[in-house]
Amino acid sequence: xxxxxxxxxxxxxxxxxxxxxxxxxxxxxxxxxxxxxxxxxxxxxxxxxxxxxxxxxxxxxxxxxxxxxxxxxxxxxxxxxxxxxxxxxxxxxxxxxxxxxxxxxxxxxxxxxxxxxxxxxxxxxxxxxxxxxxxxxxxxxxxxxxxxxxxxxxxxxxxxxxxxxxxxxxxxxxxxxxxxxxxxxxxxxxxxxxxxxxxxxxxxxxxxxxxxxxxxxxxxxxxxxxxxxxxxxxxxxxxxxxxxxxxxxxxxxxxxxxxxxxxxxxxxxxxxxxxxxxxxxxxxxxxxxxxxxxxxxxxxxxxxxxxxxxxxxxxxxxxxxxxxxxxxxxxxxxxxxxxxxxxxxxxxxxxxxxxxxxxxxxxxxxxxxxxxxxxxxxxxxxxxxxxxxxxxxxxxxxxxxxxxxxxxxxxxxxxxxxxxxxxxxxxxxxxxxxxxxx
Ligand SMILES: NC(=O)c1ccc[n+]([C@@H]2O[C@H](COP(=O)([O-])OP(=O)(O)OC[C@H]3O[C@@H](n4cnc5c(N)ncnc54)[C@H](O)[C@@H]3O)[C@@H](O)[C@H]2O)c1
Numbered sequence: 001x002x003x004x005x006x007x008x009x010x011x012x013x014x015x016x017x018x019x020x021x022x023x024x025x026x027x028x029x030x031x032x033x034x035x036x037x038x039x040x041x042x043x044x045x046x047x048x049x050x051x052x053x054x055x056x057x058x059x060x061x062x063x064x065x066x067x068x069x070x071x072x073x074x075x076x077x078x079x080x081x082x083x084x085x086x087x088x089x090x091x092x093x094x095x096x097x098x099x100x101x102x103x104x105x106x107x108x109x110x111x112x113x114x115x116x117x118x119x120x121x122x123x124x125x126x127x128x129x130x131x132x133x134x135x136x137x138x139x140x141x142x143x144x145x146x147x148x149x150x151x152x153x154x155x156x157x158x159x160x161x162x163x164x165x166x167x168x169x170x171x172x173x174x175x176x177x178x179x180x181x182x183x184x185x186x187x188x189x190x191x192x193x194x195x196x197x198x199x200x201x202x203x204x205x206x207x208x209x210x211x212x213x214x215x216x217x218x219x220x221x222x223x224x225x226x227x228x229x230x231x232x233x234x235x236x237x238x239x240x241x242x243x244x245x246x247x248x249x250x251x252x253x254x255x256x257x258x259x260x261x262x263x264x265x266x267x268x269x270x271x272x273x274x275x276x277x278x279x280x281x282x283x284x285x286x287x288x289x290x291x292x293x294x295x296x297x298x299x300x301x302x303x304x305x306x307x308x309x310x311x312x313x314x315x316x317x318x319x320x321x322x323x324x325x326x327x328x329x330x331x332x333x334x335x336x337x338x339x340x341x342x343x344x345x346x347x348x349x350x351x352x353x354x355x356x357x358x359x360x361x362x363x364x365x366x367x368x369x370x371x372x373x374x375x376x377x378x379x380x381x382x383x384x385x386x387x388x389x390x391x392x393x394x395x396x397x398x399x400x401x402x403x404x405x406x407x408x409x410x411x412x413x414x415x416x417x418x419x420x421x422x423x424x425x426x427x428x429x430x431x432x433x434x435x436x437x438x
Contacts, residue, residue, distance in 0.1 A: 029212055029216065029403075029405075030207070030212050031402075032213045034402060035209045035380075035383045037378070037379055038382050041382075048082065049083075050389075051132060051133060051135050052075065052135070052138060053134045053136070053137045053138070054087070054088050054138050055121070055140065056139065057092065057095050057099050058142075060140040061099075065238075066239065066240075066241075067355070071140065071169075071381070074382045075111075075138075078386050078389050079389065084110075085111055086134055087116050088118075089119070089124055090141075096117045100115050121158050121162075125162050135167065136392055137163070137169070140171045142250075143174065143251075144176045144250075144251075146175060147173075147174045147177070147185045147188060147415075148175060148177060148185065149187055150184070156191075156408075160192070160197055164197075165195075165196070167388070167391075168192070168197055168199040169202070169385075170199065170202065170411075172411060172414075182412070182415065182416050182419060185412045186409070198392060199404075199408045200388040200405075200407075201406040201407065202384065203260065203263045203264075203405070203411065204380040205260050205380060206380075208375070209358070209378045210358040210359070210373065210378070211267070211351065211354075214349045214351065217347070218268070218344065223344035223347060224319070224321075225343070226343045226345065227321055227323070227324070228269045228324065228342050229324045229325075229341040230324065230338075230339070230340045230341075231328070231338060231340075232258050232260070232261045232327045232328070233330060233331050233336060234253070234257060234327075234331065234336050235333050235334050236294065236332070237331075237334075239295070240295040240296060241296075242296045242297075242300070242301070244256060244257075245296055245307055246301045246305050247305045247306070253311070254313075254327055254418045258311070258327040258418065261340060262417050262421070264340055265325060266414055268340075268342045269317040269319070269321050269342075270317050270319050270321070272317055272318070272323065272413075272417050272420075273316045273318050274416065276316040277417070278314055279313035279314070279422075279428060280311075280312050281310060281311045282308060282310035283429060284298070284308065284309060285303070289308070289309040293332050308425065309328070310329070311421065312327075313421040335353075335355070335356050336355050336356070338354055339352050348361070348362070348370075350362075358374075359374050360372070360373040384405075387401075387404060391403075
């Protein structure tokens with residue numbers, strides 16, 4: 001355990017940044033035995049307040065019926081009475097006020113009873129008092145409002161300007177906007193890297209125990225990945241948010257949701273040769289693309305903004321390995337059906353059901369038998385928050401502190417891959433429907 005980083009109240013709002021580059025020496029994976037459930041975690045000792053600003057008062061921050069995400073809940077467990085949410089920033093003031101009122105009715109009241117609601121970051125900065133100086137910002141806004149250098153969509157740059165050295169947690173995908181803006185996201189990444197800002201992006205599946213066991217097997221046996229095969233079949237009946245079904249709002253299911261498995265594929269396969277990405281889609285207006293249990297009114301969405309039902313892509317990694325990914329919007333009910341297979345000489349590592357109840361099937365050289373590993377009570381949402389806070393607190397840079405597994409720059413590369421898949425599938429569709437020239 002490292003000693004705590006001094007409170008921001010001890011001095012100016014700066015100070016963590018310059019130390020960060022040495023963290024590159026930490027291991028790029030986490031010993032799976034160190035990923036422990038919330039009730040078994042050992043805290044960095046301390047009693048002082050840990051001031052956090054939440055940007056966005058929506059589902060990712062406060063939970064919903066759609067899935068297990070709920071950052072506030074994990075912060076409460078990680079930091080206990082030290083947690084002080086000094087501000088909740090959201091233009092939907094009523095929503096923000098309502099979630100705070102609910103929290104204040106419970107035993108976690110002390111974290112929220114003094115939380116102030118602001119419409120935007122500028123309001124927060126104008127009204128900042130020294131005792132509310134944050135140590136960390138958690139950004140859970142819709143991605144269209146971040147990840148660029150444009151005013152109003154540059155919250156990361158604004159936070160770094162006004163709170164240099166303060167840690168950032170940014171939800172995935174790092175942005176959504178026209179494909180031409182990807183370069184801006186990489187510029188934001190450069191600013192984060194060069195300023196030494198401690199930043200983690202919400203690709204929580206990297207923190208699954210099963211995923212870290214896969215990494216461990218690959219590392220310990222010095223394996224070279226030959227192929228990644230990923231399938232992401234969501235339960236569309238449970239997706240009731242109209243924006244999700246609208247490409248002009250959420251950029252489509254690969255960029256918004258499939259991104260998790262594109263990211264995991266990259267985590268195992270390495271850098272993708274973007275020029276090799278090819279893809280096909282089954283679209284909403286093709287006979288096989290009809291869905292009978294959509295919870296939203298798709299006729300309210302412009303035809304050109306409606307999303308594909310199936311997208312299948314393949315690519316080469318720079319290593320020569322091959323990546324394969326299919327995203328399917330077909331299942332009803334609630335649970336998703338997702339699998340990732342990673343192949344290396346003599347090995348098949350198959351991750352099944354990572355969202356609900358992860359199971360890892362391992363086939364090794366020597367015989368055809370598959371070992372099966374189960375991971376009850378694993379909570380990657382907790383692990384990603386826990387590792388990020390440990391890094392903020394770890395002033396002495398203890399080599400045993402687990403490394404943040406998803407940097408902003410790396411997340412930009414996942415974002416670029418998802419855009420390449422979307423563009424490749426749209427290109428195939430246009431080719432199919434293009435009339436031969438006379
Ligand atoms: N890692 C995961 O599994 C996971 C799960 C759910 C959501 N997410 C991600 O979290 C992000 C938010 O999703 P959500 O489901 O919470 O959305 P949501 O619509 O439920 O909430 C977003 C909130 O942000 C607010 N907002 C909009 N513009 C803002 C701005 N400029 N500043 C501050 N707040 C603003 C909205 O008013 C809303 O209250 C998305 O990027 C999404 O992909 C990730």
